[in-house]
Amino acid sequence: MEQKLQELKQRLQEIYDLDHIGMLLGWDQSTYMPPGGAAARGRQMAMLAQMSQEKIIDPAVGKLLDDLQKYAESLPYDSDDASLIRVTRRDYERATKVPPEFVARLSAHQAASYQAWTQARPADDFAKVRPHLEKTLELSREFANYFPGYAHIADPLIDMADYGMKAASVRALFAQLRENLVPIVQAITSQPAADDACLKQTFPEEGQIAFSCQVVKRLGFDYERGRDDKTHHPFTTSFSVNDVRITTRVQENDLGDCLFSMIHEAGHAMYEQGVNPAYEGTPLASGTSAGVHESQSRTWENLVGRSRGFWEYFYPDLQKTFPHLKNVSLETFYRAINKVQRSLIRTDADEVTYNLHVMLRFDFELQMLEGTLAVKDLPAAWHERFEADFGLRAPDDKDGCLQDVHWFGGIVGGMFQGYTLGNLLGAQFYAAALEAHPEIPAEMKQGKFDRLHTWLKENIYTHGRKYTAPELVKRVTGSEIAIQPYIAYLRAKYDELYKI
Numbered sequence: 001m002e003q004k005l006q007e008l009k010q011r012l013q014e015i016y017d018l019d020h021i022g023m024l025l026g027w028d029q030s031t032y033m034p035p036g037g038a039a040a041r042g043r044q045m046a047m048l049a050q051m052s053q054e055k056i057i058d059p060a061v062g063k064l065l066d067d068l069q070k071y072a073e074s075l076p077y078d079s080d081d082a083s084l085i086r087v088t089r090r091d092y093e094r095a096t097k098v099p100p101e102f103v104a105r106l107s108a109h110q111a112a113s114y115q116a117w118t119q120a121r122p123a124d125d126f127a128k129v130r131p132h133l134e135k136t137l138e139l140s141r142e143f144a145n146y147f148p149g150y151a152h153i154a155d156p157l158i159d160m161a162d163y164g165m166k167a168a169s170v171r172a173l174f175a176q177l178r179e180n181l182v183p184i185v186q187a188i189t190s191q192p193a194a195d196d197a198c199l200k201q202t203f204p205e206e207g208q209i210a211f212s213c214q215v216v217k218r219l220g221f222d223y224e225r226g227r228d229d230k231t232h233h234p235f236t237t238s239f240s241v242n243d244v245r246i247t248t249r250v251q252e253n254d255l256g257d258c259l260f261s262m263i264h265e266a267g268h269a270m271y272e273q274g275v276n277p278a279y280e281g282t283p284l285a286s287g288t289s290a291g292v293h294e295s296q297s298r299t300w301e302n303l304v305g306r307s308r309g310f311w312e313y314f315y316p317d318l319q320k321t322f323p324h325l326k327n328v329s330l331e332t333f334y335r336a337i338n339k340v341q342r343s344l345i346r347t348d349a350d351e352v353t354y355n356l357h358v359m360l361r362f363d364f365e366l367q368m369l370e371g372t373l374a375v376k377d378l379p380a381a382w383h384e385r386f387e388a389d390f391g392l393r394a395p396d397d398k399d400g401c402l403q404d405v406h407w408f409g410g411i412v413g414g415m416f417q418g419y420t421l422g423n424l425l426g427a428q429f430y431a432a433a434l435e436a437h438p439e440i441p442a443e444m445k446q447g448k449f450d451r452l453h454t455w456l457k458e459n460i461y462t463h464g465r466k467y468t469a470p471e472l473v474k475r476v477t478g479s480e481i482a483i484q485p486y487i488a489y490l491r492a493k494y495d496e497l498y499k500i
């Protein structure tokens, strides 16, 4: 058995290495690669994706998994070996349903589509990416149809990001959330908006990056096993448990953008850096789902980074970095960073209205996949729905349906629900952490974040993909994924600010 297990691990390591070389190419594409590199890069990434796919679907892997099945069943469910065999089987069965030729076709198309989007968005040129998106939708449907037997065509795509969730279960959760959220949004936005002029002065790039680095370092992002670089659309990627990269962008006239997006990405990165090092080179060595991943970025960005206690500690340092904040009180600053308003851009949205942006995209994904919304009608449908949900209309498509990279560099389906699941799970996990350690908020005021970081590491990070998201939330909080902790968090925080 030991020999078969070693052979499986050897094969998995080769797959892991191919995948992570591909991620390195993707990181470079989004940071330093000149535009001229696009065609070759697309071809190279497609080749790696195909090689990796061929290795995972090798019948020898299936044979090894069959041979190891009895051994896995003899072990406790949560043992490392049993978990490795279980997760590998899930990946194997999923991969064997998709032909390698399709994977290569999809990857090549995604690279071309992404490149077109980077030009189309600033030019507000939907027509330029429309054929790419039509092709993406076609490929997304083709992908879903490799998994027959679904209740909704989006189910196999949702499964890829948030294993165990379905279009129907997400819809039900979102409907419940909307019902509770809309009255909060209305109560807040019917009052005068917070004044955030203090964030809209000129803040030199150098100072913003230096301060943000100092913050994420203090929170626990390990620069010995990671780094940060600039990009258009911030993301986190990893090449190993010991090399996890974050990216950021800076707007000199907006203090919040770089800082909070960097805390957000550091939250993703601390999860990846916190995975049990023994899992390196195996499918267990990454976050377990999009929703759980997002719960970690949101925890650090919002529950911690937008809390009063956090700024009681960091605000004097920020004022030192940017002396023009000297006459801005902590209270004014705290209100500014927690300004709630109906706005056009998802990534700039506050933590209260954010989920409305996600729900709109989730519904459009389902409609496009169902065939009830044609790509050509997306821009108009976007403006109409946005006006209904937000009472606002984007002046163009740049800040409408072109704003997010997801459909233009990825697939249509399963791309957005993870953000809102993350908001829900983040609040749920954080409530469990506070129950275990009520001293966490008081320690934050003194700049101590290791209690929370350690709790997250021990309860969530270290397990990697050992538990599915539904298993993990049950294990850590004792209940199913629920909206109540998130709504309770919003009510407590915003009632203090706005008397809602």
Ligand code: ZN
Residues within 6 Å of the ligand: 264, 268, 294, 297
């Ligand atoms: Zn994120």
